[in-house]
Amino acid sequence: MYVAGLSVGEAAQRLGVNPARVRVLLKEGGLTGQRIGSQWVVDADSVRRRLDVVAAARGRSLSRRAAWGAAALLDGQATPWLASSERSRLRARLGRHATEGVDVYRWWMRQRATSVRYRIARADIAELIADRAVVGSGISAATPYDLGLSFAEEAEIYVGGSEAARLVEEYFLVESERGNLVLHVEDSGEDWHRRTTRVVDGVPVVPRLVVAVDLLDSPDTRTSSAGAHLLRQLLDAMTNGRDARG
CATH class of the missing domain: 3.90.105 (Molybdopterin biosynthesis moea protein, domain 2)
Incomplete structure (x- = not known):
């Protein structure tokens, strides 16, 4: 793809x-x-x-702590690591540009993790997704979030810094610019991907804002468009005062 x-x-x-x-x-x-x-x-x-x-003209990107806070807020999750004033500022910032292009939000979320693309054997993808350390995102969260995408030969996941090396070794991952696995490493020691995990249809996945910006980063037009659509849904729900939880 x-x-x-x-x-x-x-x-x-x-x-x-x-x-x-x-x-x-x-x-x-x-x-x-x-x-x-x-x-x-x-x-x-x-x-x-x-x-x-x-x-970039729309302001600095969010810190990792704030980026995951924004993602949790849009999914209606509790954010105990944020002060009430921080939550108010985040909501205001998210809402202020809700009618503008989705790439503003992609820019703001760019510090959410470090990312590397790998090649993984197709036969190993299901086992990797089921690994206890893995939280799905992007194409690997498309089915739980009902995004109308399905690519059995690809995966996109988040893991903590202490688990990345183990996965590379156990699943014989080979770094490749055209690899079929996007591995996001949340290496701050705070495990933000874990603290904001949702279980949707039995699958651990990151919040929808993170899924959306991961899809937006895809070089595949259909996948990127799905990310833009998901993000617009989230922002529309926020600006119209509807329940953000999916």
Whole structure:
């Protein structure tokens, strides 16, 4: 499912501009890509970098503690590690940009963990997901959260810093930029992924805000679009005062 290039239309959709603007950015060097015949293929990483630059204008990214606090708040969870004033500021910040592009939130959540992509044997994925140390996210949380995505050959998980090396050894994980496993390591020692875990249909998963931004980081257009849709649902529920819990 790894997709390195985007069409002009897909890049325009992600950036929130029209296709003509994308072509201008390609010519000016604001985006990189290559021509194949008469069509441009836009480098997905250059689109992501431009989104980061635009989103950076919306303020600093959240600390890891605050990022997981924001995720818990949007799912209606208790956040005892936050003072009431911090919760109020977080809610205000989340709501202030709710009508803007989803990449603002992707920028804010960028410190949630460190991430590495690995190659894992397809036959080992189910066992990995069931490991006691693993909390599912992204594509591995799509079924519990009913996101309409299913990729049996891929996985995305969170683990604590003390467990990452064990998983790499036990499951013979090989680091690869095009690997089928995204391993997020929450190595702060606070186990935020554990403290905010939800069990949905028997599967331990991270809060939906984290799932959404993980999906947004995918180079696959359908997966990224599912993340954008999930995030908009969360923000819509928050701004309209509905129960955020899924």
